[in-house]
Amino acid sequence: MRIDGRDNLQFRQMEFKLNYLKYPISSVLGVMGNTMVLVSVSFSDNLPDFCKSFGHGWITAEYRLLPSSTPTRNYNPVNSRSQEIKRIIGRALRSAFDVYKFPKHYVIVDCDVLQADGGTRVACINAGFIALVDAFQKLLKNGSISENPLRYLIAAMSFVVEDNQILLDPVYLEDSSADIDLNIVVNSDGAITELQFSAEKKPVNKQILDRIIDISFQKSAEIFDLQVNVLRQGGVEIVKHSSL
Amino acid sequence: MRIDGRDNLQFRQMEFKLNYLKYPISSVLGVMGNTMVLVSVSFSDNLPDFCKSFGHGWITAEYRLLPSSTPTRNYNPVNSRSQEIKRIIGRALRSAFDVYKFPKHYVIVDCDVLQADGGTRVACINAGFIALVDAFQKLLKNGSISENPLRYLIAAMSFVVEDNQILLDPVYLEDSSADIDLNIVVNSDGAITELQFSAEKKPVNKQILDRIIDISFQKSAEIFDLQVNVLRQGGVEIVKHSSL
């Protein structure tokens, strides 16, 4: 049994509070067990040159740990780890939207980790997806864009493998001691949009990878349901099937 | 009447959630209307040289705005304004404790503003005071220090003067248009520990300053009561009178 009594393939309690903040067009407080992330959507005027020449918009993410979010106070909120993670979050979120449908917008998704107990990047992707769907809905309503750029739903999950056991949604203690560390983002069409894993301690064979991917597709339904509900309560209706 | 319907000398709804975070020795989520600050207490090993030579500890504050905490996204979480404010918070908090009673501790009070609608420095001081009282109580219990360094309670308040009317606890819109901007910290002994005001638009006469100080002492009771209650619910008993 796991540290916190969960089954191996059980998520921690997840909660997403939409429009938690007053100023940004959209924001979500994402809670997964003790992990708390505050994600918000803003727009910048400085659309990069490569976007302008291709005629599409862009989504980028920022990721920071508050100094008191970690077991010992963290003096460097921006380091190479946070840089890697912000790029993963950015790619995952971009994949869910058609950047040609918001050609004028440079979208910044700020991810501030209030408390880090494992799975922060995954929490940011799931919360950020909700916030972006909501933000684009608002842009549609106020006429800033003419078509909804949503392509499909995405769900991010993390796994570790420890003693040949696959553990879903590990807490920090499980994560730091694991042989293998895997983060995956799947979509509501049954495809993978981002996969990243590292097996410093014990390289993984294809069978385990295969099994984790299968579990991802299976468990993604829980996240999709939650996202749909949170958005519905926020007044945004989406369907989770591939047809959208 | 004010923007949000309050009386001129009425506080916004205030709330302090003690031990909001899992890792720091103490932390407080402070809410004053729409203003939300997350304050936490940590210790660093690097006690400054001047402390070592005098044989006392130190309290310092950090102050940052999350990018999405302001009406438009804030690209520079650390600037000269935040530097000024962290020094004011640090001085105010130090005044309430006897630094010779924690000669080995370099205490860092991290103040992260989740949402800024006026009064963020004041919210940080009030929340930070609660967190420090709680943290020193824990140090006392685990034997790290032998005497409680608490000297008295402190209460921080902000005021603006607009059209000769004194407004307590202004929101951002009231603050940005005011003639005069004043922040004051008073203690439970009826003395002032920090006072700072600026009258760029319309210099203030002594009578108004006098009146604001009187109001401060009067209104401080509400903050002291709240602090005592929050700490009591967290298992820490303090008395607010000068005898302590």
Added chain:
Amino acid sequence: MRIDGRDNLQFRQMEFKLNYLKYPISSVLGVMGNTMVLVSVSFSDNLPDFCKSFGHGWITAEYRLLPSSTPTRNYNPVNSRSQEIKRIIGRALRSAFDVYKFPKHYVIVDCDVLQADGGTRVACINAGFIALVDAFQKLLKNGSISENPLRYLIAAMSFVVEDNQILLDPVYLEDSSADIDLNIVVNSDGAITELQFSAEKKPVNKQILDRIIDISFQKSAEIFDLQVNVLRQGGVEIVKHSSL
């Protein structure tokens, strides 16, 4: 009696050399006892956006300590202390001028401390005020602005309280050991434009604050006289009464 033999409410020898430098539109070498500051006025093209939208100009200050200006060599000429001080100087100087009367100018007041023996911020404000009056006079003459933006004279003073004695214009040694540290800027109309005090060691009661403010108004006359004389010798006539 004080370290340097002065009476408690006596200024150190003060001197302001107008147009000390060759290149800036105006500059002042300010000397108060051993404290020496070099203040100069320049203009930048980059008027901030908020000024443009409101149709007014701006005055900002920079404050730096030369490495050899302090008792031990100072390795960080820009730190949080200098950031706090530059903001105080900036606010104090802005209060004396009507920013709507120089709508195109972004004025930078560089304050470089050659030697720091207490009262540097005060010296910078007094010297900076003279330099700004002179600079705006030159802008008037060359037709860059059409009205004199001067609203009133300002005088900055510092005080400490030590063993219940109020000391005006303290030197560094008096300042570093004091219970209470106060800086005040008053104007020639008998009003306060900036007040900032800290009582880390021994909180202050209202009576002492009251008394210091009264002294400030009284002693400001000496500074106003000096400013008027220095400017007259530099060819600029101002009157120090509220009518201007």
Added chain:
Amino acid sequence: MRIDGRDNLQFRQMEFKLNYLKYPISSVLGVMGNTMVLVSVSFSDNLPDFCKSFGHGWITAEYRLLPSSTPTRNYNPVNSRSQEIKRIIGRALRSAFDVYKFPKHYVIVDCDVLQADGGTRVACINAGFIALVDAFQKLLKNGSISENPLRYLIAAMSFVVEDNQILLDPVYLEDSSADIDLNIVVNSDGAITELQFSAEKKPVNKQILDRIIDISFQKSAEIFDLQVNVLRQGGVEIVKHSSL
């Protein structure tokens, strides 16, 4: 057919020049088509604290693009992309060695990209692996360590998928337009140690991922052979089978 006439699953010409530099304990100039990377191994004294407490050494990588290595001059040799890549390289290289067998060494692998035409991270991992095997051999010979930390050989490869075709070792032009971008590191035991892929444009189904992994294991033999040969010519004998 591909831009440069290769078959879909054909590597570009690869070359690794061992001990290219005079000063570092080991270095490799790695060439893959037009891509050129210069990788070298150094040691630092500052072993991180977490290593000391666990009693093991560490390998970390640095990754920089020379300004003239890219199609247009690159003004920011260190950015979030380079930070992400240096972490991927570091993890991949660490996986191949037992960090407990060099408990005193903090190993820095500098990766400087002289010319970037796709696959730079992969070239750095393959070149870095050779340099590290050689460096540890030298440490063994001079008695600095007592056991060879080598666990197995690793081979890094990159793939893109474009119009459902899998292309091995893409050049920059193929990479920038692809639907899917995948980097994989496999070892000589037939396991995966690092896998990272992004499918911003067109999410991937499990079948394609499966197929790419199979190809990786197949094609890794060519890289292993090359590594063994280069090292043999440099006087270091390794065997590429899992028994080692």
Added chain:
Amino acid sequence: MRIDGRDNLQFRQMEFKLNYLKYPISSVLGVMGNTMVLVSVSFSDNLPDFCKSFGHGWITAEYRLLPSSTPTRNYNPVNSRSQEIKRIIGRALRSAFDVYKFPKHYVIVDCDVLQADGGTRVACINAGFIALVDAFQKLLKNGSISENPLRYLIAAMSFVVEDNQILLDPVYLEDSSADIDLNIVVNSDGAITELQFSAEKKPVNKQILDRIIDISFQKSAEIFDLQVNVLRQGGVEIVKHSSL
């Protein structure tokens, strides 16, 4: 006899590989014994203001040491030494071209030192000169400029004096122990364009300086010949006489 068996006034083996890189308009790998520098020419849009007002272009150099280029790993690729050297390189290269003949171009010459065994600045000037001649030839051909800005050839050489012996082109070990360190740039008209020497250990008399200058003019012929040949092989014909 010298460390590496050379005569006192003998160059190390020199080699310049023109167009070593694929992307920049021109580039040269310069080798002088163990010293290896990679120099490339790029253009930036941001022509400085002072150039625009005078109606001429500009050439500037950047100089960086790769971390592994020095006997012990170099953690600060940009420091005051590198800043001094980049300015010397920039001035030397500018002197050889008429900046009024490329009024729109801001030319950046990136100098990356792959291996530093003495004489890196000299190698960068010699390699940079070749690359610039080639680059301007290409600009002439594509019509970007209408006249060749080449004024004359330049040759850079370094010397040390040790025990009253003059050593040409010293290696690092000779350089670090020498009494006197001199770098000179002469042109094909028999004039000096840049001279810099330092005699910290043993000040130099005029006779030695005289003698070194004479040697410089004499030995410059070898460098001019090499430059002419390298450029000819690259398809660029120049003559080395003052008539050009």
Added chain:
Amino acid sequence: MRIDGRDNLQFRQMEFKLNYLKYPISSVLGVMGNTMVLVSVSFSDNLPDFCKSFGHGWITAEYRLLPSSTPTRNYNPVNSRSQEIKRIIGRALRSAFDVYKFPKHYVIVDCDVLQADGGTRVACINAGFIALVDAFQKLLKNGSISENPLRYLIAAMSFVVEDNQILLDPVYLEDSSADIDLNIVVNSDGAITELQFSAEKKPVNKQILDRIIDISFQKSAEIFDLQVNVLRQGGVEIVKHSSL
């Protein structure tokens, strides 16, 4: 005739005020016409490793322009120009002292330019030399060192060549338009310790260089006399002949 009416080989009015500042062990305000530099000597604890292993001390210089010291406000007090100059000043000053005679001291010479009208580096070297002689005398007196490290006097001068005329000690306007720019440091033994010249516009022939060097030796007497007098008035006797 020159801009300011001087003869071609005439210095501007020079003045050196020894012990201008209160805190540093020694300091000099150096004035050469409108050029004003404030130079002071401090000690740091962090003697570099290479000094410790060779058993000698070190002298290093810092060079900064105050923002208002230049014709237009200077936003970057530290740039590549200032880095080059601080190295030249450091080498020149080190040459005059035997670093083995102060094996424990890391000497920092801060050079702050209050006003820049040409010749700032030269003014800093001349002022810094006086301050160092004075500082070492004080170290001798208080027993920190046992032998005077002074080797000889040094004099720094700058020249430009314009229309084949040699101008000594040029002001900024003469400097910025000149063909040739030369700085030289000679010692009281009739030798050169530092020479640096650039001839971007019009390369120099050996005859002119020869002539400038001769003038330097001749004119150095004036600087030596001034230095000896200033030091004598400060209570430090030195002789300017090579015997010392």
